[in-house]
Amino acid sequence: xxxxxxxxxxxxxxxxxxxASALLxxxxxxxxxxxxxxxxxxxxxxxxxxxxxxxPGGLLAGVGILIFVLWRRRFVWSVxxxxxxxxxxxxxxxxALMTAIDARYADRLGERLAPIVAKxxxxxxxxxxxWRSLLPAGFVLLLTGATFAAMPxxxxxxxxxxxxxxxxxxxxxxxxxxxxxxxxxxxxxxxRSGFEIEEFEDPASIAGLAGSRVDLQGLGIxxxxxxxxxxxxxxxxxxxxxxxxxxxxxxxxxxxxELRDRxxxxxVVIAPSRDNAPSVELLLPLRxxxxxxxxxxxxxxxxxxxxxxxxxxxxxxxVTMGQDEGHITFRRDTLRRRxxxxxxxxxxxxxxxxxxxxxxxxxxxxxxxxxxxNNTLSGPSYTTSETRVLRVATASxxxxxxxxxxxxxxxxxxxxxxxxxxxxxxxxxxxxTMDRDLFVDSAQTIGLQLRRLxxxxxxxxxxxxxxxxxxxxxxxxxAHEALWEGARALYIAETAEALPPxxxxxxxxxxxALAERYYFRGQPPELLVNLGRVRMQGHDTGYAAPRVRRPVxxxxxxxxxxxxxxxxxxxxxxxxxxxNTLMLMQVEALREYPDLASFLGEAINAIRDNEDASAPLxxxxxxxxxxxxxxxxxxxxxxxxxxx
Numbered sequence: 283x284x285x286x287x288x289x290x291x292x293x294x295x296x297x298x299x300x301x302a303s304a305l306l307x308x309x310x311x312x313x314x315x316x317x318x319x320x321x322x323x324x325x326x327x328x329x330x331x332x333x334x335x336x337x338p339g340g341l342l343a344g345v346g347i348l349i350f351v352l353w354r355r356r357f358v359w360s361v362x363x364x365x366x367x368x369x370x371x372x373x374x375x376x377x378a379l380m381t382a383i384d385a386r387y388a389d390r391l392g393e394r395l396a397p398i399v400a401k402x403x404x405x406x407x408x409x410x411x412x413w414r415s416l417l418p419a420g421f422v423l424l425l426t427g428a429t430f431a432a433m434p435x436x437x438x439x440x441x442x443x444x445x446x447x448x449x450x451x452x453x454x455x456x457x458x459x460x461x462x463x464x465x466x467x468x469x470x471x472x473x474r475s476g477f478e479i480e481e482f483e484d485p486a487s488i489a490g491l492a493g494s495r496v497d498l499q500g501l502g503i504x505x506x507x508x509x510x511x512x513x514x515x516x517x518x519x520x521x522x523x524x525x526x527x528x529x530x531x532x533x534x535x536x537x538x539x540e541l542r543d544r545x546x547x548x549x550v551v552i553a554p555s556r557d558n559a560p561s562v563e564l565l566l567p568l569r570x571x572x573x574x575x576x577x578x579x580x581x582x583x584x585x586x587x588x589x590x591x592x593x594x595x596x597x598x599x600x601v602t603m604g605q606d607e608g609h610i611t612f613r614r615d616t617l618r619r620r621x622x623x624x625x626x627x628x629x630x631x632x633x634x635x636x637x638x639x640x641x642x643x644x645x646x647x648x649x650x651x652x653x654x655x656n657n658t659l660s661g662p663s664y665t666t667s668e669t670r671v672l673r674v675a676t677a678s679x680x681x682x683x684x685x686x687x688x689x690x691x692x693x694x695x696x697x698x699x700x701x702x703x704x705x706x707x708x709x710x711x712x713x714x715t716m717d718r719d720l721f722v723d724s725a726q727t728i729g730l731q732l733r734r735l736x737x738x739x740x741x742x743x744x745x746x747x748x749x750x751x752x753x754x755x756x757x758x759x760x761a762h763e764a765l766w767e768g769a770r771a772l773y774i775a776e777t778a779e780a781l782p783p784x785x786x787x788x789x790x791x792x793x794x795a796l797a798e799r800y801y802f803r804g805q806p807p808e809l810l811v812n813l814g815r816v817r818m819q820g821h822d823t824g825y826a827a828p829r830v831r832r833p834v835x836x837x838x839x840x841x842x843x844x845x846x847x848x849x850x851x852x853x854x855x856x857x858x859x860x861x862n863t864l865m866l867m868q869v870e871a872l873r874e875y876p877d878l879a880s881f882l883g884e885a886i887n888a889i890r891d892n893e894d895a896s897a898p899l900x901x902x903x904x905x906x907x908x909x910x911x912x913x914x915x916x917x918x919x920x921x922x923x924x925x926x
Contacts, residue, residue: 285399286361286383292404293364299412300355306419308348313426315340320433372402458502458526459541459548465497466490466532471656472557475591475624486861486886487551487868488539491590493659494532496552501525508542511552536872536879538865549865551886553872553879559663560588562595562653566631570671570697576641582617583631584651584667591624593662595653597632600704601639602646612704624656636672647672648701664727671697695738696791702732703784710777722775729772732784736765739791761790842867843906850899853889861889878905 319336357363365379372379378398462484468477468491482488488496500507504518504526511530521527532554539550566583582597597617604610622628630651639647651667709716709724716724739762746755764787771780849863864886871879881901888895 285379285396288399288404289361289365289368289379289383292368292408293358293361295405295408296355296358296364296367296411299408299415300352300358303355303415303419304348304351306416306423307351308344308346310344310419310422310426311347312340312344313423313430315343317426317429317433320430368402368404368407371407375399375402457546458500458507458543459546461501462541462548462550463499464488467495467497469493469659471624471658472590475626475656477590485550486865486890487553487883489553489555490532492532492534492554492556494554495529496532497527497529499525499527502543506544510540510542512537536869538869547862549862551865551868551872551883553868557655557657557659557661557663558589560586560592560653560655560665562586562651562665562667564649564651564667564670565629567649567670567672570673572673572675573636574675576636576674579633579635580649580672581631581633582649582651583629584653585627585629586622586651586653586665587627588653588655589626591626591656592622592628593624593654593656594619594621595628595630595651596620597630598650598652598666599639600648600701601641602648602700602704603642604644610700612708614704614708641674643674643676645674646697647674648697661723664723666727666731669698669701695735696788696795698731698735699784699788699791702728702735703781703788706772706777706780706784710781713777725772725775725777729769732765732769732772736762736769739765755794757790757794761787761794764790839906839908842870846902846906857889861886864889875905878902881905 316336319340357367361383362380365383369375369377369379375398379402463482464485465479465481466488467473467479472491472494477491480490490496498509499521501524504520507518507526509516509518509528511533514530516528516530518526518528533552534554534556536554537552539552541548541550563585564583565585566581584595584597586592586595596619599615599617601613601615602610603613617634618632620628620630641647648669648671650669652664654662654664657663705728706725709721709728713721739758743754743758743762746752746758764783767783768780768787771777771783845863845867849860849867852863853860864882868879868882868886871882881898884898885895885902888898
């Protein structure tokens, strides 16, 4: 083999090694870019445009590395440079190979240099170069390729849109939260009262009775969809072949429902309504009464209503026997029950002979109506009416007491307090046998009755001080504090701790009545001065005035004003962000300020429907700034005229 043939053979081997090395490095770079893209997509989901550019970018990087490696190995295409490469690795040749391939000296010195050139083995040099070049490139390709192959198919689809058909379809599909529909199914007890399933589509908010079942449906496969109800995660499951579904139970308070699909996000306000306790009004007897003779009948009539449906009602009686406070006994009975079967309103009437109560002189008969609803989730809730008292006068009162049809209102205070003490003693004795929820509800109901009695004591104190002219009466002040102590104990269902302060309050109020020489149970003596008129005493109806909701507190107002201002700044550039901010404000307002939540709901619906939202947004701003909102409503005729 001549020297030139030997160099050309070495050149061919080095060319193969250079080409293979370049291909391995290029493929390794391509897989490396794809693996890095997959890892980044786990933390920063790629939009479709970037995901589509990842694979071409990886191929371009691989081609760039291939060209770079070939450029670094470009000497393999030159015969003289290959000969120099062999001379570098075989110094003993002393440039004999270069001289032998040179056309100027090949004819004269070729035969003389042939034995020297034959001593060198370029093939071993090529093999050593192949190991040094191909081994690192092959290792990189094996590492990146195996890593890419080991990645889950959905990761590959998330980064480059390649993998199995299902994963590719999943990540190429559009926003799966854009189409959202479902239904609100009321609880069974509400359904029996006429509540129906309400369907919704593309909702900004979902309203329903607390405890209702809410079902959500959307298009696309459920994989990758995240749903949060407040901080509680919900699962999404397949719904047929082309959709997903999820569901939850309507909570007790307002909360935000957040749905996420890759880079897409959607908020829905969950606005539940609670099942209120029923109301009951005792129509008959009209007033408290004192009788001398136990004969005849007593008529009972009550009217009750509930926002969902009434379960039933019954009349209850308590006979108080004994004159001495230390030897008083009670007898409690349920007169009759009636089932209303889910009706929202109803009346209940009956007539009972007085002889059935086995009354004697000095006894007191307390009558009230009790109603309850059909709430089987958190109830039932019991509500009691005002108590009417019938008292049997003693023979010793006939000579000095003029029997009247109705006692003075302060005497009712003592009877009511005794009745509350009796009820507290009864449920305290039965607390170990009663259901826990019923025991707590009964104690809190008694606490509410005690609140009305506390307001009466407060009114008596106002009359005593003549609205601040004189110092408060210490007996009324101590009784007021004792009543509050008993009320606090009843609110937390501590009936045993409530009894001592209630008995103490009764003793203090009786001492106050004796000290002020009040005349109870009959016609008061003729007075030269009308004390009620002098003290500007009004007529107490026994019912509290409607409660007015407090305005938004200063700290909360400033916080919500900040959210409102930021949402207005983003309204033009990023309306979705503005709507999300307003929705979060609506969730907070639903818990305390329903009027503000209503204005926010109107504004959100107007923005989502591309309508003019300036009026409801102005109402929101005025509410947060504390300004009065005045609305002028058009009559039906003017509205008809305007539509023309």
